[in-house]
Amino acid sequence: MSTSSVEVVYRGIFQKTLAKNVCRGIVFAAKKDGRIGIAFGRYSDSPERNGIPAKQFAVVADTEEELEEHLSRYEPDNNDVTICADDTLCKGVESWAWYGLQPINKLLKPDGTLLVTSMRPADSLIRDIHRKAVPYNLATVKGTASFSGLWVYKDDHTDVRLLGALAKVAPHVVSLDAIIEGIGDSMKQASVRKAYDMVEPVPVAVDQGNDEVPYEFDLPGYTTMEECLVIRGMDKQQDVPGRDGGYVPARNPTFKKYATRTMRPVINFETCTKCTICWLQCPDTCFDVTPDDYYDANMEACCGCGVCEAVCPVDQCITMINEEAFTDNASQWEMWSKDKESYSKWLSEKISEQPARSHGFHHIGQYAEEIAHEST
Amino acid sequence: MQQINIHALSDYLETQVLEPWKGIKKVAHDEYFTSGHRTCQGCESALVMRLMIKAAGPRTIVLGATGCMYVANTTYYSTPWVVPWMHTQLGSSGSAATGTAAALTALMRKGKMEKEPINVIAFCGDGGGADMGLSAISAALQHTQYNLLIFLYDNESYANTDIQVSGLSPYGANSTFSPPGKVHRIMHKRWKKNTAAMLAAGHPDCKYVATVSAGNAVDTINKVRRALTIGGPTFIHSLDPCPKGWDYDPKYSHDLGELAVETGIWPLYEVEEGKLKMYGKSKHIAKRRVERKPVSEYLLRQGRFAHFTKEDLDYFQGKIDEMWEKWLLPGVIPFTGE
Numbered sequence A: 001m002s003t004s005s006v007e008v009v010y011r012g013i014f015q016k017t018l019a020k021n022v023c024r025g026i027v028f029a030a031k032k033d034g035r036i037g038i039a040f041g042r043y044s045d046s047p048e049r050n051g052i053p054a055k056q057f058a059v060v061a062d063t064e065e066e067l068e069e070h071l072s073r074y075e076p077d078n079n080d081v082t083i084c085a086d087d088t089l090c091k092g093v094e095s096w097a098w099y100g101l102q103p104i105n106k107l108l109k110p111d112g113t114l115l116v117t118s119m120r121p122a123d124s125l126i127r128d129i130h131r132k133a134v135p136y137n138l139a140t141v142k143g144t145a146s147f148s149g150l151w152v153y154k155d156d157h158t159d160v161r162l163l164g165a166l167a168k169v170a171p172h173v174v175s176l177d178a179i180i181e182g183i184g185d186s187m188k189q190a191s192v193r194k195a196y197d198m199v200e201p202v203p204v205a206v207d208q209g210n211d212e213v214p215y216e217f218d219l220p221g222y223t224t225m226e227e228c229l230v231i232r233g234m235d236k237q238q239d240v241p242g243r244d245g246g247y248v249p250a251r252n253p254t255f256k257k258y259a260t261r262t263m264r265p266v267i268n269f270e271t272c273t274k275c276t277i278c279w280l281q282c283p284d285t286c287f288d289v290t291p292d293d294y295y296d297a298n299m300e301a302c303c304g305c306g307v308c309e310a311v312c313p314v315d316q317c318i319t320m321i322n323e324e325a326f327t328d329n330a331s332q333w334e335m336w337s338k339d340k341e342s343y344s345k346w347l348s349e350k351i352s353e354q355p356a357r358s359h360g361f362h363h364i365g366q367y368a369e370e371i372a373h374e375s376t
Numbered sequence B: 001m002q003q004i005n006i007h008a009l010s011d012y013l014e015t016q017v018l019e020p021w022k023g024i025k026k027v028a029h030d031e032y033f034t035s036g037h038r039t040c041q042g043c044e045s046a047l048v049m050r051l052m053i054k055a056a057g058p059r060t061i062v063l064g065a066t067g068c069m070y071v072a073n074t075t076y077y078s079t080p081w082v083v084p085w086m087h088t089q090l091g092s093s094g095s096a097a098t099g100t101a102a103a104l105t106a107l108m109r110k111g112k113m114e115k116e117p118i119n120v121i122a123f124c125g126d127g128g129g130a131d132m133g134l135s136a137i138s139a140a141l142q143h144t145q146y147n148l149l150i151f152l153y154d155n156e157s158y159a160n161t162d163i164q165v166s167g168l169s170p171y172g173a174n175s176t177f178s179p180p181g182k183v184h185r186i187m188h189k190r191w192k193k194n195t196a197a198m199l200a201a202g203h204p205d206c207k208y209v210a211t212v213s214a215g216n217a218v219d220t221i222n223k224v225r226r227a228l229t230i231g232g233p234t235f236i237h238s239l240d241p242c243p244k245g246w247d248y249d250p251k252y253s254h255d256l257g258e259l260a261v262e263t264g265i266w267p268l269y270e271v272e273e274g275k276l277k278m279y280g281k282s283k284h285i286a287k288r289r290v291e292r293k294p295v296s297e298y299l300l301r302q303g304r305f306a307h308f309t310k311e312d313l314d315y316f317q318g319k320i321d322e323m324w325e326k327w328l329l330p331g332v333i334p335f336t337g338e
Helices: A016-032 A064-071 A087-091 A122-128 A158-169 A176-182 A186-198 A277-281 A307-311 A332-338 A340-352 A366-375 B044-056 B093-109 B126-132 B134-142 B195-202 B217-230 B250-262 B280-286 B310-325
Strands: A003-011 A036-041 A053-061 A079-084 A108-118 A136-142 A202-204 A263-267 A287-289 A295-297 A318-322 B060-065 B085-088 B119-125 B148-154 B208-213 B233-239 B269-272 B275-278
Touching: A003 A016, A003 A064, A003 A087, A016 A036, A016 A053, A016 A158, A016 A176, A036 A064, A053 A064, A079 A087, A079 A158, A087 A108, A087 A122, A108 A158, A122 A136, A136 A158, A136 A186, A158 A176, A158 A186, A176 A186, A263 A295, A263 A332, A263 A340, A277 A287, A277 A295, A277 A307, A277 B217, A295 A332, A307 A318, A307 B250, A318 A340, A332 A340, B044 B060, B044 B119, B044 B148, B044 B217, B044 B250, B060 B093, B085 B093, B093 B119, B093 B134, B093 B148, B119 B126, B126 B134, B126 B148, B134 B148, B134 B195, B134 B233, B148 B195, B148 B217, B195 B208, B195 B233, B195 B269, B208 B217, B208 B250, B217 B233, B217 B269, B250 B280, B275 B280
Parallel strands: A003 A079, A079 A108, A108 A136, B060 B085, B060 B119, B119 B148, B148 B233, B208 B233
Antiparallel strands: A003 A053, A036 A053, A136 A202, A263 A318, A287 A295, B208 B269, B269 B275
16 A cells, blocks of 8 residues: 655746656556556646746555545655756756745655756766755656647657656656556657666765755735735835946846756857847846946846847857856856956856757757757 | 816826837836746747836836736736736726726826826736727727726737637637647637727727837837827737747747748837828838748747648738738728729
8 A cells, every 4th residue: 555656847838748748657557557646737837937847746546545645735745756857957946836946856755766857967966956854866867858849749758768767766656567558659668668777876865965055035924915915016226236337127036037047148248249139138137237338147037038149149149058057146247357368268168068958949840850860 | 165177177188208219229227027027938028018117117007917917927925017016807908097097187186196197008918908808998998088008918829828719819820729630730710800900990089009029129119108108098019929829949039029020920000190100120011112021931930830731821821911912001901992
């Protein structure tokens, strides 16, 4: 008699179909194992927004009563496995449904396994993952994060490979045979077996990982709210120490975009013509205007959409870089003003070491091309 | 007892005089809709909100009908708005704007508030505005004694509830309500409503109606400033590329906005005091100084049209050609002469 649960943390919309396929795959496989399961999304993540972290769950039980007992809780915690479908989520999860940053391993039970889709080695991922008070395991399924959109799905076998790896790290949740039985396609069955064979979990000790305390915010309950549910508007502008002149708009104190980003812009201030287009076209008001009229992307507000890169008229002045290349959110303009030479070195390093990342639909046939390219 | 001359005092119609900003470098830095909202990556509608209120300035009240720009921007105890903002029901942006403008007039008439021109802007999505709220907007545009602006941000679906068809969804687009199948490829066969021109033609007393695209940010700002300066009830319709519902890489929001204009799908025009003026690239298209780009350049970059065949593209192109070549007023009024 037992119940087990799997949590899939993914990028909203971009990986919605992927997460659904994984959770459904678990439930179908459980049925083949003679057990009973259910898959569902986190209610408060809906409607999903592009890139904003969201969650889906699969719960498997021996009997209907056990399943119902488990479902009476709001959100499954003590998960046997947390699947992280995009490795930049290892920095933490700030969903649009709650406030503050949740470590990726927070809802994992002791000795559970965090399963990440990534090309990175385990220690590089552990650098980003917050420390946990109990030991757990980390396993990776080799691959770049699989991103597509709401209508056109990139069928690159990431979903079935995650299921294969799941059968290896948590055979008590679903068996390999059941997963293979549930998948008709022989190519996909081969992908399941390969992922099963290749996944190697490593133990993560309590003193390993990012020791930062995840940020959180105090919010009023309904008894302490103002009359008529008035929410105070933001102040027009915040004082930012050390900056004379320029303009820094107010920043929402209770919602940051650190965990929404999969990429971030890096700016070559030497070639910048101060044309203002990146600043004006940014949907997130993320650019601070510096005293010398440059535009500095504020990482507190940047959601990594890449519009600034697309509208910038200067070749390679703004470049979007995979978020995994960064460990802080410091101001690039400040770095550049202090030491232009080392900034230029830092910049070319970041640009040359850029890990691949696909960001959604461009044209018909693109996903097939990407899959062909990735498999060579 | 104090005598109140209703006729003399009720028509307080002075507006803020907002001169156009000539060029991108003249755009003010001040932000009244700032960071920390929960929209999608590359959300053009969030940019439109930002430009709209940047243009209007601090002495403005904004009312928002249900939709993405309500839900994503004002989640529990958190907001990017700097100016006063209030939520109103899906179909009631017109009524809320009229009510707010009337209340301000009454408060000023009764001396409970200092006399001052305050901008009233009510925004709505395509579902709230062009489907449910059309009658209320129509009523608001008849109330010429009030200064108000109805701003319709159109992402061509009910995007907040995960992409259902609205009256402004384009022909053939994939959506939760119109998934293409093997037997029936095109599940949404209605043609998009011609909302701005319909409202301009149907409300001759309305002094200002415009269409905008945030791909052209400075023009968008200046149309809002013009509408608020002219006063009376006014209407602006913005086409906002939506990375979630249209299914494209979020970085191309700006490009797709521009392509919609360049292909002739989205004509840019303003109707001021009954006078029609095309502007931006649409002006050149109307005067046949530039060729329209083929609509396939715009459609095939979006996952919602990924099921289109040549036949569908030809049909779409034919409808757009008709709009520019056969219509009484090309791109605006669809009748043909005898």
